[in-house]
């Protein structure tokens with residue numbers, strides 16, 4: 572049996588790079604040789620404390636990738652051929668449940684997940700192949716295409732935020748997701764104000780088109796800092812959380828103008844709560860929303876933004892590192908060094 576290198580998640584703080592057998596695809600799967608895998612904040616969270624839905628240990632690890640089709644199961648009927656360069660999303664909805672019929676496929680009651688991007692080969696389920704897989708154009712690199720999945724989440728978040736041309740938009744958090752929000756909000760014609768703790772990340776935010784940046788430090792009132800950058804200090808039209816920190820969720824709600832929208836996008840640890848001044852909802856008529864994950868429509872839109880270089884995915888990839896350095900690289904992501912890293916699986 573031919574072997575391959577693969578990162579296996581055994582539980583929090585226990586990920587091992589092992590030699591395992593190359594998986595043999597069933598009739599309902601394809602086999603893909605991974606060409607580019609990207610680090611992601613969710614993988615860091617999973618590494619540190621596990622994940623409630625995405626992954627059940629022990630399991631191959633990693634979910635953002637692109638690669639080359641090696642084998643196609645007999646029951647897969649679609650346009651993909653052996654040798655094609657493809658990118659897949661990490662999930663696919665069923666299409667039949669209550670939420671799918673409602674058009675809210677990110678809430679699908681039978682969402683299937685795919686893990687194993689940090690690996691030389693990966694098998695992909697039929698449903699993901701049919702609903703959420705794309706052939707990469709020749710002039711787009713594997714690593715650029717691999718940004719499709721996280722970008723799809725952000726496209727979903729942007730489309731649900733109701734940004735209008737000329738709006739003032741606050742983005743709280745300038746990690747990879749926050750930076751993608753900066754870029755897309757700019758494309759929507761917004762004047763973007765970004766807050767973060769890290770000077771380096773704020774520099775990246777400027778490169779992505781942020782008009783103003785606020786470095787959060789002791790003695791700085793983040794809400795006031797954002798509000799004083801709007802006319803009459805009334806607050807922003809749209810505020811987006813990209814931190815997943817309950818305290819920042821509360822601040823995100825407070826910096827919105829009357830009638831504005833707070834998009835609490837970043838996922839917080841389970842069991843956490845926030846409190847909101849009821850007057851903001853009643854007298855100020857603000858809209859508060861949460862957005863999770865993506866749908867096939869947003870995956871397609873993200874893929875098109877990348878392949879047409881409306882968003883230049885290369886800006887989001889800091890460096891390339893070998894698979895053996897996966898854990899130190901995730902730690903780097905945890906220390907907020909760099910944006911995303913390409914994992915070279917060899």
Ligand SMILES: [Zn+2]
Nearest residue numbers: 611613635721
């Ligand atoms: Zn991700």
Ligand SMILES: [Zn+2]
Nearest residue numbers: 665668671679
């Ligand atoms: Zn469904």
